[in-house]
Amino acid sequence: HMDAFADREPARLSGGQKQRVAIASVLAIEPKVLILDEATSMLDPKGRREMIAVVRELKAELGDELTVLSITHDIEEAASADRVVVMNDGVLAENGTPAEIFTGADQLRAFGLNVPFAEMLKAKLTERGVVVPTTYQTTESMVDWLWQSISKK
Structure with a gap:
């Protein structure tokens, strides 16, 4: 999409x-x-979303012909990956799907990492007595669940 800037x-x-x-x-x-x-660390939120979208488009277009390894501290970015590898002081600490990794909020915090917004929201809602999904939720799926919950009332 850079032809106009040649x-x-x-x-x-x-x-x-x-x-x-x-x-x-x-x-x-x-x-x-x-x-x-x-790759997204120096970008504004719009640029970050665009960069992530470009990488997703590439992966969708090229499929198994291209492996993308993204090194990031951005938990939301990592949450959209197929697999997540957590390194702690250069040592492999965790390896799994986002669902496997991000449901262990205490372990992530022990490594000095944040927890995805959806998991933080689930914890806060649970503290207030709201019954939330027990399965891992992306931010988008959590928004869908919240909308459905509100719409039913």
């Missing part, structure tokens, strides 16, 4: 645009693995 000086591109150009340049050599190290 004649622009690279220094005048936004952070998200620069990252798109960088990803495109790497993809030009058709790698089997794309490693992103804190």
Whole structure:
């Protein structure tokens, strides 16, 4: 989606645009693995959403031809992954699906990590006596559940 910027000086591109150009340049050599190290850390919320969307589009388009390894401290970003690997002082601490990893909120906090918003919301609602889903919920699925719960009343 960068054709409109082909004649622009690279220094005048936004952070998200620069990252798109960088990803495109790497993809030009058709790698089997794309490693992103804190790819969204310097972006504003809109740029972050766009970058995550670009990576999802690539993965959907290329499927098993491309493995994406994203190194991030952003729990919400990690929560949308197929698998999550938690490192603690360079040692593998956890490895599993987001559902397996993020339901262990206390363990994540022990590693100095945050808990996804949906899991924090479930905990707060439970403290107030609300019966919430016991299965792992993404933010989107938690919003859907809340909407359905409110709509029934």
